Amino acid sequence: MSESGTQQPTAAELEDMSQADLARLAGELDDVVVVSSAPKFPVPGTRAEKRAERAVATWFALSGLFAVAFIGAFLFWPHEYKAPDEPGHVMYSLYTPVIGLTFGLSILLLGVGIVAYVKKFFPDEVAIQQRHDGASDELSRKTILAQLSSAGQATTIARRPLIFRTLGLAGAVFGLGAGVLALGGLVRNPWKGGKDAALWHTAWRPENGEKVYLRRDLGIITEEIIERKLEVRVRPEDLDAASMETVFPFRLSDLKDPEHMDHDLKASDVPVMLIRLRPGTQVIQRAGRETYHYGDYYAYSKVCTHLGCPTSLYEAQTNRILCPCHQSQFLATEYAKPVFGPATRSLPQLPITVDEEGYFVARGDFDEAVGPGFWERKS
DSSP, X not given: OOTTSOOOOOHHXXXXXXXXXXXXXXXXXXXXXXXXXXXXXXXXXXXXXXXHHHHHHHHHHHHHHHHHHHHHHHHHSOOSOOOTTSTTHHHHXXXXXXXXXXXXXXXXXXXXHHHHHHHHHSOEEEEEEOOOOSOOOXXXXXXXXXXXXXXXXXXXXXXXXXXXXXXXXXXXXXXXXXXXXXXXXXXXXXXXXXXXXXXXXXXXXXXXXXXXXXXXXOSSOHHHHHHHTXXXXXXXXXXXXXXXXXXXXXXXXXXXXXXXXXXXXXXXXXXXXXXXXXXXXXXXXXXXXXXXXXXXXXXXXXXXXXXXXXXXXXXXXXXXXXOTTTOOEEEXXXXXXXXXXXXXXXXXXXXXXXXXXXXXXXXXXXXXXXXXXXXXXXX
């Protein structure tokens, strides 16, 4: 006898039972009493049934359509940053809303289709079940599969190919979209170019013997800077003691190529904090970087080594560089090593000097990768 009082069949009787018998036995073992059960469409093939089937299939088809739209938008919609005054800014600004809307609608319509199918085709059933504590016995575990199979047959999904195919299409395309979302960032090979790969160097690297100056952002368009011949290069006297300024790479040839000048201003790995310490401040240099500074001036990457946020705050009293995202703190007087927060590596230091005209120039690129950690980095 089972806990419900039902006589348990022998092993031989169990083997002889049909799927329907096993499903019925599963209910009895679980103390389930089916009060009433009626199919939604007692007569198969009616116009009402066909309309309901087409309605559910429409939801699944729309879900698949929006999943396809999401994949297309994710892969091909213009996503490179465009400033408000540049052509293509509107398309760029719509990138996130478009992929969010198409992906969200795909999930929503898939859910609506499933709910619609349950409401339109699952039998109207009223059942009462007694609650039991503890794990199910072996017989219950074996018969529950038959019960689930019987419930699936009662939904009539097997004889509705239109719904079955559109559900499969929506599920497959949605799964593909989720895969694209997860793997999309891996499509581009970050190591293309070997030692010249983008992760190993920045726009601070000198090319063709041309000087790379430290420039400030004036907050106006490049064309106006060129037309008005405005000076963007930084001199030592431009900074007061215990102050900081964000600087970017600049070449004189950029005055003939505004697009390249804009690109170096917007690149995510080039912002540098140029810090002027108070005269006489005691500084601990990192081995191999004793000549990277110029007097009281030190240049550190502004990209936090934790998750890449901008370390945009400098506290002059304590000489600490702060990242506002997760509160990492770096000590400017000790090779920008982390002293608080989740960051575990120092900020890369840019080697700087002053040329014969009195302008700050970069003596070379960073000697380590900028930003958060990755497997192949050496520090």
